[in-house]
Amino acid sequence: MNAVGVIVEYNPFHNGHAFHIEEARKTANADVVIAVMSGNFLQRGEPAIVSKWKRTEMALNAGVDIVFELPYVFATQQANTFASGAVSILEAAGCQSLCFGSESGSMDSFNKTETFLKQHNETYQQQVKYFLEKGNSYPKATSLAYHTLSPANDLIDLSKPNNILGYQYIKAANAMQASIKIFTVTRKNANYHDPHFASETIASATSIRKALFSVDGQLQSIRQYVPETTYGGLLEYKEQYGLFHDWELYWPYLKFRLIQMTPEQLKNIYEVEEGLENRILSSALESESFLQFMEKLKTKRYTWTRLQRTCVHILTNTTKKEMLMKEDKASYLRLLGMTTTGREYLNKYKTDFALPMISKVSAAKNRQLLLDIKASRIYAMGASGSSQKKLLETEFKQPPIIVAK
């Protein structure tokens, strides 16, 4: 059986995602689509609006055959670590290819860009360092450094989030000498972070979330942008748990935790760099909401996303010691769900997988897995009463989700 891999967050799954999967399956002539998906906390440093289990169910209902979890240790990281964790999982799960969406849809420009950057690596790194020292954020510094190299017109624009990810997938695969073949299809999405609805059926996940959290947030308003199964799934989640998750739900915990901590303790948290600790502590004390806190905290030096990720690590109490292992590969395949076709694939190939597959968590000792469990429990604390209890139990009680297909 031929498997194509995709790297996703599905927050939530929408029509643009459905189009991507369809194109990936067609282009690769694949029998199964395998998604590696961030767990309950995402690359943008946010809690997912619904749990990884509900997002898995939505994905399986809409064209994905197998969902593996991208461990916390990769999911809540900058693009290069995120990419290498994700690629290592798809490679281990026997995917022949990996398909990502891009504006150009041309693999040639991506490959040329990767070669170009490899050739100019030394100058590039010097330039990145220079622009960082000038007080720019990391993405801004890399973008500026790239332009000083005067890349040819047929190279890609590395200031766009999707392009950065695509480039990082290729770089990661080359670095680990993966046999997985990477290709790209043209995106039919709105711009990555576009907060407005601009088309009849395609909207960015950002604009969908914005609609869900707006004061008069009616699920109905997003119906045309998502598959019916996503719409139903969101309805169900709201009914079952009474909420969609966002940062504000966790703000009291974050503030409490920051009040508890000394600057020295805060410095042990992953991504809290020199000097940032005092700014974080004083901003927290003065703020009454997460948004207010972030607005106080934001500087030119750090992106909003980067600061949000730091907050996720404070919330989950993830230390530098726990994260800075320089490991670039996953150590397990955590199966979140599968279609019946996906199960067929797993039964046939799982003994050949390069990593052990975990279908149900019991007494975990693995460091990466312990972080995933902790993150899921912290995520559950966003709910209260019986909803919290249900979410807390899921991590150990939930078997992989199966959808007949």
Add this chain to the structure above:
Amino acid sequence: MNAVGVIVEYNPFHNGHAFHIEEARKTANADVVIAVMSGNFLQRGEPAIVSKWKRTEMALNAGVDIVFELPYVFATQQANTFASGAVSILEAAGCQSLCFGSESGSMDSFNKTETFLKQHNETYQQQVKYFLEKGNSYPKATSLAYHTLSPANDLIDLSKPNNILGYQYIKAANAMQASIKIFTVTRKNANYHDPHFASETIASATSIRKALFSVDGQLQSIRQYVPETTYGGLLEYKEQYGLFHDWELYWPYLKFRLIQMTPEQLKNIYEVEEGLENRILSSALESESFLQFMEKLKTKRYTWTRLQRTCVHILTNTTKKEMLMKEDKASYLRLLGMTTTGREYLNKYKTDFALPMISKVSAAKNRQLLLDIKASRIYAMGASGSSQKKLLETEFKQPPIIVAK
């Protein structure tokens, strides 16, 4: 001017306390009554129902002239540490005497008991150790050990909370060779922990709190047991902050924090002794309220009070390293409030005080004071919205309370 000291928590101030102050003032022929009072967290390991500021105001309105805060480092401790911190403050503030309430009202029995225990110290300590090893709690072990020494009938019963405290005050004063003269007056209180109303005007603070937190908790029901000024103060607090504080308000934070922590991290917290960490962590995950959690956690080995104190230290993130300094004296006098008479006393004698007096906190460096500030901020997190904001600001903005009297 002649000053008599009292050691109190006033949670809340009631008629029994008023009687005690009156007797103390009369017996000592004192011009001013100085109270050293626990801050926002109490010796029983609980948040005070109203803040230390409101409790100070109630005390000043009802007969106390000066209120100093008993620092967190002493207030949330077992009787001997609590006592030595409190006695050291009254001694430093120039009190000629210290008055405590007891059932017998006889200083003679207390002094005899202290001498008796000093004489039999070695056997006593051996017996305490023996009973602890048998799995008894510390208070139970000391009580059993005491009885094996066959104390004469005119010695005091060391199984009663007020007697234990009285004994500890005497022991502490002797140990620090204090010049303060200790005496006792007969209590006109209900039994210390009595949960029921038993008299027309005198009720225990426990029964008063129980009434306040009962489902149909009407302030009216406690009116006969407290001075009108306490009644008014409680009404005001409820109006201003919308709540009385109890452990359940802090339970989400405690649970969140425990989910964040590894057993190894938990072991660093003060009073989390060998083996207790796993029991605490598993009990927290399974519980949906603080009461449920405590019921799961409770064993013969530890008293309810001791376990609650441990939870306070987890909540405030107070480590063994921070607390275990073997210091038995306070390092400052934190003035919470005074009457005009109290102010006269302070103006006259403060230059002679053995410790610096702090009237307003700014940039604190003192370790004990930093803990007090942290505890107050954590206490504020029990409220939300603008109430939380007001409580958070109090620690730095509130000058000592002054009552004309």
